[in-house]
Amino acid sequence: MSIPVTTQTVLAVEDLRKIYNEGTDAANMAIDSVSFSVEKGEFVCIVGPSGAGKTTLLRCISGLAAPSSGSVTFEGKRLTDVPAQLGLVFQDYSRSLYPWYTNGRNVALPLAARGVPKGERAARVAEVLGNVGLGHVEKKYPWELSGGMQQRVAIARALSYRPELLLMDEPFASVDAQTRFDLEDLILKVRTELGITVVLVTHDIDEAIYLSDRIVVLSKNPSVVKEVVPVSLGESRDQVETRSSPEFLELRNHLLSLVMPHA
Amino acid sequence: MSRLTTASVPTVRRSARPGVPLRRIGRVLTGLWLPVLLLVLWWVLSARSTSPFFPPLSDILGETWNQWVVFGAWQNAVSSLRNLLLGYVLGAAIGIVGGSLLWRLRLLRTAANPLIYFLYVLPAPALLPAMIAIFGIGDLRQIALISFGAIWPTLLNTLDGMRGIDTVKFDTARALRLSSWRSYFTLVLPGAGPQIAAGLRASLTVGIILMVISEMVAARSGIGYFILQSQAEFAIKKMWTGIIVLALIGTLLNYLFVFVERLVLRWYYRSRALGGS
Ligand SMILES: Nc1ncnc2c1ncn2[C@@H]1O[C@H](COP(=O)(O)OP(=O)(O)OP(=O)(O)O)[C@@H](O)[C@H]1O
Ligand SMILES: [Mg+2]
Numbered sequence: 064m065s066i067p068v069t070t071q072t073v074l075a076v077e078d079l080r081k082i083y084n085e086g087t088d089a090a091n092m093a094i095d096s097v098s099f100s101v102e103k104g105e106f107v108c109i110v111g112p113s114g115a116g117k118t119t120l121l122r123c124i125s126g127l128a129a130p131s132s133g134s135v136t137f138e139g140k141r142l143t144d145v146p147a148q149l150g151l152v153f154q155d156y157s158r159s160l161y162p163w164y165t166n167g168r169n170v171a172l173p174l175a176a177r178g179v180p181k182g183e184r185a186a187r188v189a190e191v192l193g194n195v196g197l198g199h200v201e202k203k204y205p206w207e208l209s210g211g212m213q214q215r216v217a218i219a220r221a222l223s224y225r226p227e228l229l230l231m232d233e234p235f236a237s238v239d240a241q242t243r244f245d246l247e248d249l250i251l252k253v254r255t256e257l258g259i260t261v262v263l264v265t266h267d268i269d270e271a272i273y274l275s276d277r278i279v280v281l282s283k284n285p286s287v288v289k290e291v292v293p294v295s296l297g298e299s300r301d302q303v304e305t306r307s308s309p310e311f312l313e314l315r316n317h318l319l320s321l322v323m324p325h326a
Numbered sequence: 327m328s329r330l331t332t333a334s335v336p337t338v339r340r341s342a343r344p345g346v347p348l349r350r351i352g353r354v355l356t357g358l359w360l361p362v363l364l365l366v367l368w369w370v371l372s373a374r375s376t377s378p379f380f381p382p383l384s385d386i387l388g389e390t391w392n393q394w395v396v397f398g399a400w401q402n403a404v405s406s407l408r409n410l411l412l413g414y415v416l417g418a419a420i421g422i423v424g425g426s427l428l429w430r431l432r433l434l435r436t437a438a439n440p441l442i443y444f445l446y447v448l449p450a451p452a453l454l455p456a457m458i459a460i461f462g463i464g465d466l467r468q469i470a471l472i473s474f475g476a477i478w479p480t481l482l483n484t485l486d487g488m489r490g491i492d493t494v495k496f497d498t499a500r501a502l503r504l505s506s507w508r509s510y511f512t513l514v515l516p517g518a519g520p521q522i523a524a525g526l527r528a529s530l531t532v533g534i535i536l537m538v539i540s541e542m543v544a545a546r547s548g549i550g551y552f553i554l555q556s557q558a559e560f561a562i563k564k565m566w567t568g569i570i571v572l573a574l575i576g577t578l579l580n581y582l583f584v585f586v587e588r589l590v591l592r593w594y595y596r597s598r599a600l601g602g603s
Contacts, residue, residue, distance in 0.1 A: 145500050145501050158492050159494050159498045161512070161517075162593060164512075164516075173502040176502060177503070206600060
């Protein structure tokens with residue numbers, strides 16, 4: 064285990080509750096009570112069934128939506144807006160990339176907003192597109208790429224300003240299985256290379272085990288934390304070996320029994 | 327509010343790839359066969375016409391050259407075009423800025439909504455007497471009327487286009503920490519671009535109509551003035567030349583518009599051609 068032992072909490076979620084349309088007839092509690100924390104350098108997955116409130120939770124912990132009660136603390140400060148040191152990758156890349164700009168320009172957007180000078184911007188765009196293995200698409204448009212490549216551009220855009228924490232909402236849900244494996248390995252590689260903290264939301268148990276250091280299991284809507292499961296599969300992972308190891312299968316059974324109590 | 331488009335606008339074709347000029351020429355030809363056929367028919371059928379109201383097309387074309395080039399009627403076209411350009415640019419600018427303000431300020435929007443639809447359905451020519459009273463008879467009145475008419479299609483389409491932008495794109499802008507102005511120019515304007523263009527195109531058509539109408543009432547120059555004056559002098563052939571010049575200018579302006587639109591919204595037409603978003 065070469066993960067730095069100097070534990071420092073990057074993200075702390077305490078007793079978070081989210082009620083949509085609060086105080087009206089249409090009030091809808093999406094999240095009942097969720098608490099967990101993420102340490103620096105950790106890879107944490109949040110799993111929960113469809114409609115559990117995963118996207119809602121991510122919107123709250125990224126500062127896009129305000130919780131109804133409870134608190135979210137990022138690097139010791141209570142969240143009010145999206146912090147500058149946070150990268151966000153949305154579930155649907157075709158809705159989050161700007162089709163009127165080239166991929167390079169898309170990736171450069173947050174850099175320009177942060178006042179990075181033009182020359183440095185170009186170098187960073189090239190570098191970060193290289194990190195996700197897409198050095199050659201800078202001048203192309205997002206809609207000229209396959210789905211998996213578009214999501215990689217979105218990841219590159221979130222990484223371009225070197226965030227402390229990367230939040231991803233089912234980033235691989237709408238690509239085929241092969242691409243999915245590639246993207247999973249890519250994100251593990253990028254994470255070690257850049258040493259960032261990652262929180263990834265998914266409904267896929269296998270994916271969660273393969274990627275995580277820890278898994279936060281949500282109940283169905285309105286969600287509470289059922290259990291936080293530590294994953295001790297070591298640092299290097301391999302799609303074939305890791306997924307067939309006894310530890311993996313054991314974890315898988317445990318998680319299945321958590322999300323499907325009757326199975 | 328759906329898109330305002332007009333039937334008189336030429337349909338746009340996908341730009342050809344280099345290396346296939348033949349196909350490109352073929353496409354232009356397929357787009358042209360009907361107008362050409364109609365012109366030929368007009369030419370042939372009117373060739374022996376003795377009716378004073380329908381002179382032969384060949385005569386009209388000859389007269390057009392005389393009137394508009396030799397006798398200097400082109401000055402009418404220049405004054406028409408100048409008024410149209412000034413009025414249109416002013417109206418379109420007010421439309422885009424006004425639409426953006428209404429999009430941004432919800433309170434203003436709810437308050438202004440009934441008024442805007444009232445002004446939008448009010449036929450602009452009905453305001454002509456009022457405009458004459460306010461601005462007198464002259465170019466200023468013409469420009470004011472054209473601007474007034476050009477505002478509404480652009481304003482409503484701008485507002486509609488901006489309201490239709492996907493909320494995830496706004497979440498993205500916040501996550502990337504784009505400032506308000508930056509997201510206006512990098513997200514809101516381009517995102518509403520296709521619909522703003524549709525509004526601008528409808529505004530152009532309205533502007534041309536109002537240009538002619540305003541020149542037909544208490545004016546001393548312009549193509550509309552020329553047409554009405556010729557008719558009053560029973561110079562029917564001369565009148566036809568005015569109509570032909572008007573049709574030519576209208577067609578050219580529409581093609582020019584489509585050309586610029588294709589350049590500016592290249593991403594949109596190309597992504598649609600690819601079956602993308
Ligand atoms: N903007 C909203 N207004 C009202 N209710 C909402 C809103 N967004 C989500 N909800 C409700 O909150 C609950 C959780 O939705 P959410 O999208 O967070 O689930 P999810 O776990 O991300 O689902 P999926 O796996 O399908 O992505 C659902 O019952 C949904 O109807
Ligand atoms: Mg979701």
